Amino acid sequence: MALTPDDVSRIAHLARLELQSAERSAMLAQLNGFFSIVEQMSAVDTSGVEPLYTPLSAVSEVALRLRDDAVTETDQRELNQRSAPQVEDGLFLVPKVIE
Template identity: 80%
Template sequence: MALTPADVSRIAHLARLELSSAEADAMLTQLNGFFGIVEQMSAVDTRGVEPLHTPLSAVQDVTLRLREDRVSEANERERNQLSAPAVEDGLFLVPRVIE
């Protein structure tokens, strides 16, 4: 999947970035290089390979240290919502952005 200069311009516009033509060309090269790496990785057959929970587990036995699942802080929802412009039933109200 190769990007075009128009794709880079659109991405820059969406990200509210102003790129010079030299910067856009460099960005195009970098992004296409990134997508090339992703395509190479996608081509590798990984059937039967178990995912690692940490890269270290590929070379040594790693035991995860899990903490006890317990409440460690008091519920301060009301105090945290004091500065919110609008709250209803304990939820922040925000303007609708999708029609």
């Protein structure tokens, strides 16, 4: 997938970036280089390859240090909502800001 100068201009517009002509040309080359690398990586057959939870597990056995999934704090919803101007059914009520 190769981008065109129009694509770069559109991306810059969406990102609210003002690019000069030289910057636009450099960005085009960088983005096309990035997509070239992605295409090369996509072409590699990875079927049968187990996903790694850490890159270190590819070279040595790594034991996960996971903690127990246990509740460590009490429910303080009512205490936290005391200072709220409006609450209903345990939810904060806020004014509508988008029409």
